[in-house]
Every structure is written in C-alpha cells, then in structure tokens.
Amino acid sequence: MEVSIYNTMSRSIEPFIPLEKGKVGMYCCGPTVYNYAHIGNLRTYIFEDLLHRILTYSGYDLTHVMNITDVGHLSDDGDEGEDKMERRSRESGMSVYDIAEMYTKSFFTDTSALNIITPDVTCRATAHIGEMIGLIRRLEKNGHTYISGGNVYFSIDTFPAYGRMARLKLDQLSSGARIEVDENKRNPKDFVLWFTKGKFENQTMKWDSPWGVGYPGWHLECSAMSMKYLGESFDIHCGGIDHVSVHHTNEIAQSEAATGKEWVKYWVHGEFLIDETGKMSKSKGDFLTISLLKEKGYDALDYRYFCLTGHYRSQLIFSWDALSAARSGRTNLKKQVASLIQETGGKKTEISSDAAQAVLDEFNGHITTDLHVPQALAVLWKLMKDKDITSGEKLSLIEMMDSIFALDLLKEEKKESEPIPQEILDLVQKRAEAKKARDFALADSLRDEIGEKGYTVKDTKDGAEIFRNM
C-alpha cells in the first residue's frame, strides 16, 4: 500500500518511496534515562509506534532502531553543562549505571503498558563509544573539527548546508541571549563532539580517546548508532518537534559532513502534549507519569486512545477531563465489541460485502495519508453503528483496525473477581425480598446502605449485579 508522510525537510506531505524497495530503515530518538518518562514524552513514542504499525501494515519490511541515551546529555550547553546522568547520580547516591538501568526498565514498562512495539534494535550510547570515536575521526580527517579548550568541536562553518532543515538564519540568531557564549567556540553554533574539559571532576563515565580521556557529545550518538544499524543513508528519522533546530540540525551536519551523502530521506516530527499552562517539562515541578494515571484509575490504554484522537503534528491539550472522556470512549468501544463477540461467539467473517470493503478502504486511506489516525478512529465508530455490515465482518474489520490502534479492543477484560463480603450479599438479598414485596422505600434505603459500604447494585433481567466501587 502506498504511504504518504509529512517531511519536515520539505515542509510538505510526500509520497513515501523507500531507498530499497519494500524495506524501511527508521531511527527514532529514544529517552535519556535519568528520570521517569512523563506522558508528554510518551506521546512521541505512541506516534512513532503508529508509524511503525502503519508501515508494517502497508507491507514494508521495517527495521526500527531506537537509542537509549545514558551518557553525554548535558543539562546545559557550554562549559557549564553537567551530564544529566551524573547529576542524577550525585543527587541520588546511586551509580550512573544503576540509574540508567532503573529508568530504562521503567521506560519499557511504560511503553509496554501503552502497547508500543519495542523497536527491532534498542542501543545504548555507552555501548557505542568506539563508533562515536570513529565518526569524530572521519570528521577530523575531512577538516570539520577543531580542538579548543580541551574539547573537540564541530565547526559549522565547514558545512554550508548547516541549519537547512530548521531553516535557521544564522546571522540573525541572537546567540548568547539566553546563555553564556562558550569562549572556546569559533562560531556560537558549533557543538562539542568530545569533552575532555567541563564540569568534569565527578564524571564517572569516561573513556580513552585520541583526544584524551573524556566522553562524547550528545548529538554524536544518534549519528553513530543509526549508521551502524541502518547504513550511511536510510529512510526515516523521527523525534520530537523540539529537536528540529538543535539536535537534528547537528546530527545532520556531522553525519553528512562525515559521509558526504544525504543521510536521511524523511524527517518526521511529533508535536507536544501541553496543558493549560503550556508545555510539559520535567523541570516544571511535578510531571505526569503512567503510574500516576494508573493510581487515579486510568488504564495506560486510555491515554493511548486520548493520543489517537489528535493528529501527531498538532499540539494536544491534556486535562483530566479530556482523559476521562477518552476513558469513557474506549470503555464504550470495548463494550460494543464485547457484545459483538458474544453475539457471534467470536467468529470472524471474511470481508465480502461492498459496505465492509468500503469501510476498509476508507480506513486504509486515512492511515496511509500522513497518519490521519483521528479520522481512522471516526471510521471505526461509524462501523460500530453500521446496520448493513454483519457482526462477523465487523469483527474482522475491528481486528485489522486494532492492529494499528492497539487498544486491545478484542481482548476480554479480566475482572478481578474479589469475593463479595457476606454482609453485602445479605443486604442484596434483603433488598431483593423488599422489591418482591414491592416495598420500594426499603429497597432504596438498602441500596443506599450498600452504596455506603462501597458497593453498587444494578438490576438486570437475570437479577442483581454487584460491583465494588472504584
């Protein structure tokens, strides 16, 4: 199936044409594992997962690579920067490696709860120091580097296309407006490839290199690892929108300066999740995590559903009300699917009717056009209400759609069937008797009493159902 996607490089939706027919190499910037991921971070991985699923669904043989940043990501630019991992280590008393392991694990716990498919390759920066040193040597050989104040810098003046994707106007950037200019830089936009100086006294992660003992600059790892696993040119590079102007700009510069080739064909960026006050960030006090959502009674997939209702290139406004709406939506969807399963005994039917085929075509059209997932979701709702399509066909269609949505629509909810206390059962029994005697005042007061004790009773045609209140 043909896929089109918005390319940040051209600022337009382009037909996707892979470098090698039928195959796709995709690299996505992964987490820096110095803290828990907040739900804004995770929105980006949900969007990348949708792209992953859509490419696979469309018949491509996909290789999806994601890095784990466990070194070199500074909290600030310039000499004042401190490695985020090291800072966390200093603050917590744990070793940097323990921190990396702990937060890597929690990251994958979150992504797994969100039904995000684990990339084919996940690679740690600290396991690829050799590749990074190799890349610096290539840049050095091509005359793109200089050493100043002990650090190795990339010289952007040696790369005329610098800032092309971000459309930076270098002469008009107000460098130093918000940060101190690094005196060692020839051009304020130059960036460090290898640190041997800086806030370094406590750095525990360091390696020997031709330029001295030190550690790599943050941007370097993505270039080095993506080329290792996907080759010197590959199809798709994803990440958050915030990476366009610095991180990806620098990645492009150092990669293309090293190889002399176009590095990435399609750049795909996901917009931010924001709240009423604007962007979510880890430095802005408390941040929202999947485990917090769970504590408040939401399923991780309620959040996934919420993300599916907005387009990946638009900001999405988070609120508890909006999340509750998503939870209700997903719950209703699941209920309707469950009743379809009950009705058919779970038997799916091959799609044969014109009506069903039309729904499938519409769905396919949406997902293969720049990830128009919100419209695809609307198609699912239309399908649920359709009166001409048989239940068996519906189930087949739902299964196909959910291979993209990944909302576990066909999965039966396992109810934790805690035993109902005898006390409650007695009250329910009493109420049933009161109802039978048409003493509704007593029945209602008994229902209130049951409610006070934390249970809800609902009458069905097969008698009373009892639920524990959440």
Next chain:
RNA sequence: GGUGCCGUACCCAAGUGGUAAGGGACAGGUCUGCAAAACCUCCAUGCAUCGGUUCGAAUCCGAUCGGCACCUCCA
C-alpha cells in the same frame, strides 16, 4: 531580535477551496417501581475579529486581538 505554530460547540478534537468527522458531557425518549445499563434521538447556518480574493472560504491573502513553542536542556 529571528523562526514557526495555534485560536472550530460545555470539554477534547478532525477537517487546508465545495457547504462543519468522531468521542465525552448535557438534554429528551424507549425500557425499568426508581436508579443503573443498553438502545434511539437531539446537540456549531457556525469555525477569534475585521476586511479582501472567489460562483463558493474554517480552509487562500492582509490586518488586528489572544495564546504557545523554538533559537539553552527537553518528546
């Protein structure tokens, strides 16, 4: 200072030239002693404001107001 984005109902949100998707909430109905559930129905002549282009504008252009992001670290 430079760059870019956004403003659609009570909330979230889709829609980039052909007459406003979808979800949630609300309201009404069927059913039920009532409630809940389920099902049905209703829900923006309107897309920040003002002009312009066009047979036709939420969509294109200009201005204004309001909000946000990036040019430090960030998904």
